[in-house]
Amino acid sequence: MIVQRIVFTPESLAKLRLAPRPEQFRETLFALGMLSTGSGGAPFNAWRRRVGAWAGAGGIVGLARTVRTFPDLYRVAEKASAEDTSARTATATVPAAFKPRLLKDLEAFHRVAVAPYWSRIASHLEAHLEADRNVRGQITLSGGIDQLLGTLHPAIRWEPPVLEVPGEGEDIKLEDSGLLLAPAFFLFSRAPVLIEQRAGLPPLLSYPVPVKQDWSDEPQGAGAGSDQALRALVGRTRAAVLQTLTLTCTTTQVGERVGISTAAASQHTAVLRAAGLISTLRTLNKVQHTLTPLGGALLRGEMT
Numbered sequence: 001m002i003v004q005r006i007v008f009t010p011e012s013l014a015k016l017r018l019a020p021r022p023e024q025f026r027e028t029l030f031a032l033g034m035l036s037t038g039s040g041g042a043p044f045n046a047w048r049r050r051v052g053a054w055a056g057a058g059g060i061v062g063l064a065r066t067v068r069t070f071p072d073l074y075r076v077a078e079k080a081s082a083e084d085t086s087a088r089t090a091t092a093t094v095p096a097a098f099k100p101r102l103l104k105d106l107e108a109f110h111r112v113a114v115a116p117y118w119s120r121i122a123s124h125l126e127a128h129l130e131a132d133r134n135v136r137g138q139i140t141l142s143g144g145i146d147q148l149l150g151t152l153h154p155a156i157r158w159e160p161p162v163l164e165v166p167g168e169g170e171d172i173k174l175e176d177s178g179l180l181l182a183p184a185f186f187l188f189s190r191a192p193v194l195i196e197q198r199a200g201l202p203p204l205l206s207y208p209v210p211v212k213q214d215w216s217d218e219p220q221g222a223g224a225g226s227d228q229a230l231r232a233l234v235g236r237t238r239a240a241v242l243q244t245l246t247l248t249c250t251t252t253q254v255g256e257r258v259g260i261s262t263a264a265a266s267q268h269t270a271v272l273r274a275a276g277l278i279s280t281l282r283t284l285n286k287v288q289h290t291l292t293p294l295g296g297a298l299l300r301g302e303m304t
Contacts (some may be wrong), residue, residue: 003157004167004194008174012253013145015033015202017177018136022125022185024247025081026206029074030186030193035113035140036064041189046215049195051113058104070193071167076250077106078197107257113170120215121185152181152284153207155191165205177202183209234272241268245278248290269288 020115034040035051053059064073078098089212114121149158157164168210172194179201187193187208195204234242240258249257255265272278277295281288291299 002168002249004165004169004175005171006160006163006165006194006205007171008163008179009176011176011241012174012178015176016145016148017180017202018180019180019182019204022122023182024110024114025077025193026074026146026182027186028106028114029070029077029183030184031113032060032064032109032207033070034186034188034190036061039190040186043188043211043213043215047113048118050216054112054236056108056112059274060109061100063105067136067197071195072168074195077102111257117216117242117244125183125185134268152205153192165194165244169194169196172196172203174203180204182206185209185211198264219261234277236264237264238272241265241272242277242295245289245291246299248288250295251287251289252288 006219031051034044035057040048058187061276080102082217107194139151146158146160149156149163152158155166182192184206187206188209188211192205194205195206197204237258241254244257245255251265251269254269255262258265259279260268269280270279272295273280273289276292277298278289279292281290
């Protein structure tokens, strides 16, 4: 197995961290990689059939297959996203039609392959993150950092001060940036993935978590009932806005992702904010919205 080496210093070992929350962008790329390679096994068969029936699946899967490794796909997508953000920051008049094709394809794939299942995926990962913190905290207390890094995954090898992970590339020498550990849902049955993030952010090591056989039954089972109840309560469009805001978005981004005008998105977010379901932060000329704990609970069907 080809491995990549992460070389730690005492300072970087002290900054080893577990990701605070799941990230839809990363999970969307992992889902695309799973679909393009046919991996995942039985727990993802039903999901794969549903997503494979989507008319746009062939093009986006073909794109994923032309990229040699996942880190390469991540860097390409991240670069396109950064360029798109820079263009929109420079001028507020850049129309959605000029959004990079890769981002349009990824957003369409996300709406079909990840968004309908996100409440269950997020709950699964958040529960795992909490359990992981507790378990790995106990491991660290009893066996130290050596035992913590030595028990991450069978494909990961720890020989102090070097952590060997599956992948290609030059050695990564950590100075004082540390390493971010992130459990991943759509890496199930696959090897961990090391991602070198943008400047200023620590490298990120994603590793698979266990997945239940029936996880994708949500859109047709109890989750569908929750979605229908949510739509009946707040309306179809506002339910879509809430689902979009599992990631922080500007008003313009909400409109683009839901398929409504920016003016309509502004009206819907105002109603949701007044109800305490979202919060809004204004910085200079940018307005960003995100779910409140109450909005998240409503979206996950946890209101009792």
